């Protein structure tokens with residue numbers, strides 16, 4: 527029997543929830559100061575879960591395992607995959623911002639652009655906070671997205687990708703499954719951002735309440751819906767899936783961050799005004 531530290535799991539969840547509730551960076555400071563993200567979901571995945579090794583085949587052989595991420599730390603101990611946990615969270619985008627983006631059909635709303643820009647900065651602060659919290663408790667911890675080793679990659683199998691996919695971490699941690707547009711559909715929907723930290727501690731894994739990686743998408747599992755296809759202004763979503771090149775080119779060529787007063791604006795039209803925007807379709 528593995529000895530799980532359930533008290534620590536609870537503390538980590540509280541730490542994440544409190545930070546989302548109280549940190550001033552979780553506010554649209556350049557707009558109306560409303561909260562960027564509402565209450566988070568948190569999940570835990572076992573670092574030795576065979577899924578992480580499979581991600582090398584599914585994503586590309588550049589995708590690092592939780593153990594490999596911990597091993598990049600300068601003071602890396604003799605870690606074993608069995609004693610590693612991936613802590614993953616979902617930050618749901620506020621209803622007000624979702625509604626504003628749902629009304630748009632070519633470019634994102636102001637609130638969405640500021641959510642992409644400032645929301646990811648908040649997400650980084652949260653990653654940093656959880657790493658520091660775990661270190662203070664005496665555990666090794668690393669947030670892949672904050673490391674110089676994090677890199678965007680390309681592979682024949684998955685096109686534009688990276689060496690740590692936050693959505694695949696969330697999938698492993700029981701937080702959701704992929705949709706036709708690639709977005710991860712979670713119990714709080716697809717209009718969200720996610721993050722993760724890899725920690726050198728054994729925590730009980732969250733149950734995955736799905737049997738495959740497409741289960742929550744009505745189009746992929748029941749051949750109905752496909753609304754995200756109509757929502758995409760780039761024509762990047764078809765019944766064959768999401769064309770990342772078209773998506774990325776549209777964002778670069780047709781959406782001007784400066785006109786929103788941000789460095790990066792995103793798009794996210796496929797994430798709003800769709801049945802999976804704020805929940806799992808069959809449950810909403």
Ligand code: B12
Nearest residue numbers: 684687688691692704707708709710719720739792793794
């Ligand atoms: C590169 C990147 C992009 C690229 C490519 C996106 C992509 N699909 O990979 C471009 C520029 C196109 C892009 C666009 C956007 N992005 Co982006 N992007 C990233 C980044 C930095 C890396 C993504 C990555 O590594 N993907 C890995 C590849 C392999 O993923 P994939 O192709 O989607 O995976 C497929 C296969 O693996 C497949 N699969 C096949 N067999 C199997 C078997 C199993 C068991 C499993 C689990 C899966 C699986 O399922 C997946 C879906 O088809 C992440 C941050 C991060 N580090 O994760 C953010 C991220 C994916 N982006 C995000 C967002 C929000 C966006 C935008 C909406 C822009 C915006 N902010 O307004 C758009 C549209 C996103 C979309 N429809 O996917 C969010 C996703 C949130 C969500 N709801 O899903 C992320 C996670 C950032 C974050 N921290 O929250 N992005």
